Amino acid sequence: MRYLPKSPSERQEMLAAIGAKSAEELFASIPPQFRLKELLALPGPFSEQEIIDFFSARADENSRGYTSFLGAGVYNHLRSVVTDAIIQRGEFLTSYTPYQAEISQGTLQAIFEFQTLMCQLTGQEVANASMWDGSTALTEAVLMADRISGRRRVVVAKSVHPEYRQVLATYSRNLDIEIVEVGWTLSGQIDLDALRGLVHNDTSCVVAQSPNFFGIIEPIATISEIAHTKEALSVVAITEAVSLGAVTPPAEADIVAMECQSFGMPPSYGGPYAGVIATRDKFVRQMPGRLAGQASDAEGRRGFCLTLATREQHIRREKATSNICTNQALCALAATVHLCLLGKEGLKEMAAQNLAKARFAAAELTKIPGVKLAFSGPTFNEFVIELPRSVKIVNQSLKREKIIGPLAIGTWYPELSKRGLVCVTETITRAEIERFAAALGRALAEPL
């Protein structure tokens, strides 16, 4: 077997040195009735080429050749080939968590740079590296807010990604956390009046997402102010991180939970991505996840090491701030390389292109009779359209034209049937937008 570096005679030599006649002997500590007598009936063994053929055949059964207007927490953005070249270097790819600082300085310095970039983007003072994804980052942010506030009641905007809210519900169920939901107004933004009525002295935090699940930018400053009047924390989720190249950062928030997938990670059918939590310095000891800090050696050379580990499970066990151990380090590295390539101007330009393309698409689509924008609030690269018929039926027609159309959000919001979420990033061309609009027009003209 090509991955195993021993010849048959070397195996025998090693067994002889051990004093065993066969490898089977080394398993004698397993009670005999539990030892398998036969090899497992697994598919394989496959050569490298057969493995490539198997996965290529699976790729052919997917959506190649279609133009997609899906977003909703997973975004298709341009990625430089440089990012992949760097993260495939064995020194990054095949190293472990940098507990041994002296021979992990590469990973540690890159983490330190990631933390800095995340602070700059979010307007926060400290960021970890990393959480499993945006949804678990948000859940951990809420648990963190509960620890800081000593309260157990959480007010969550219904316009937060439905799957993020489901994850929060799973974690909260056994932790005595009460979740109260708050709706939206005609703008698609959080209902501020309702929010004022729901935030009390026992509220741990207010959770909003911006841009929210409907693509609408939330008034984070006002939301945070409302939370702060009752000494509750303001927690902000961000699923589309590229928005931070154009939209005001949530600096007024106390904790930001962000999904970094947009920074150099392919959609990959749901993962792996990288979540991150950013917060204020004063809350750092309540933060989950790993942190790299600057340090120096005996000769005064600058280096980096994992720090404040007394928050973590391997030291604190049941008193840890989280159970997270393995995180998404390589994905965080991808985000770091990607952002360094884009740089100040590149990120700004990418964000501006998203805004321009989405605005152009919205204008084109709403020219179609019966199609209108569902909400009036400000949007970045996603918007909800209201159709005169079921989104699912329309999507069947679009599929025939090799277009993956709007996401039917009625799946999660029964009151929003006939509404579809459209995402347009810089990867979509004007011609594709026009083709989409034309196809949608035809689809809606079809007899029902």
Add this chain to the structure above:
Amino acid sequence: MKTEEADTTRKIVSDLKPNASGHADHNEGLIFEKSAPGKRGFELPPLDVPVVDVPKALGAEFARDAVEGFPEVSEIEVIRHFTRLSTWNYAIDLGMYPLGSCTMKYNPRVNEFVARLAGIATEHPYQPIELSQGCLKILEVLQDCLLKITGMDAVTLQPSAGAQGELTGLLLIRAYLESKGNPRKKVLIPDSAHGTNPATAVIAGYEVENIRSDAQGQIDIEQLKRIVNEDVAGLMVTNPSTLGVFEQRIAEAAKILHDAGALLYMDGANMNALAGVARPGDFGVDVMHLNLHKTFSTPHGGGGPGAGPVVVKKILEPFLPAPVLGRKPEGSLFLDFNRPNSIGRVRAFVGNFGVLVRALAYTLAYGPGIRQATEDAVVNANYIRKKLEGVFDLPYSSPSMHEVVFSDAKQKKNGINTMDIAKRLIDYGFHPYTTAFPLIVPGALMIEPTESESKEECDLFIAAMRAIAEEAAENPELVKTAPHSTRVGRLDEVGAARKPILRWKP
């Protein structure tokens, strides 16, 4: 390497005049320190729709100018920066990485290749199910493989990593017990367990009761009998244990728990000692997680990503996180969200799909031959044990499987502890083993070679360890001040935690 040589290496670098500091890779700064206005490393295709004025489009309240302090560097500078950083890392690709419990085995490159294929990496989790059949087929084949390897009945691939697998498993136990009328209060955890076990139990809403290992480092069955009662939801046990030893009375433990209505959770971190040899489903385990980044070779990537699938017995299937994979009567695959008894989601989307792809590629490469990988891992650990026994103290003499745990008791006499030995190992060209874990062994040296090491590499490692043992006796100062060959020496971690600097500032 002798110290004089090591010192010379470092001296050459530090003796250069500051205004001509030699090859930059010895003192590569932060990317922010290389930034200059107007440079960039990526260009977008020109905009083909009308330009939108951002402040006008969003309103002054929501519009932002460029991100303050963001780096401005060219492509070649990014390449050099991260390539230089990479050279400061140790990696499996460079040599043996014997971190016990972490299973640092070879990460096959074809896995990386297939995970990046167009039609795999490009797929969106919300695209129509009929355009996702390839992705779902990958999940189905992987599920089948994991069930065969573990001898369990049902599986979820959703959990992001081992710790989330643990949480999922405990939530399944909780949901099952609730369906029987009482979720119970406590989870039992041996003192040899990974820190994630107790941290997870708390998030699942359970109290932790730590149980002591017996004189052989195994589950103390008599103690278990005494403490299992109607308050106990389950026992979390790692098998083989963190000593690298098979829990011989595991089936008995399962029976004690089952008789009391409690369940047995197995931490599958060490499944690489069992794959193809024994199946947890056969010895009484009700639920376990697998670390695909350990047993199934997906790269650790400096800390992640991983994936932590959970396999269960039939009784727990109704409670699995939604969605689960289903097959329609006409043959197509779908995601089944209609799961009224589900514990809910533990993360967004189907899981770390790209990691699942890599794990399947690994499994397909071996097929039934996965047993050979397990055997080689166990041969390597026992070979190292044999050759180092007597040189280092072996606190538990029970037979080792995939890893061996020594202690620093012999070297302690000269004031040398496990961390010192670990740091000196760096000078010999190896990554350290796991230090100071498991907690039941004071001053532990936890060594896991994996199947990926040749006899030659094992022999080099053994020679290095023996040499360090000699140095510890003859020249302890040399060991205590190691490493001597790295870019930085031991860092002041206490100082770093006291006044944390966690980001660059201009």
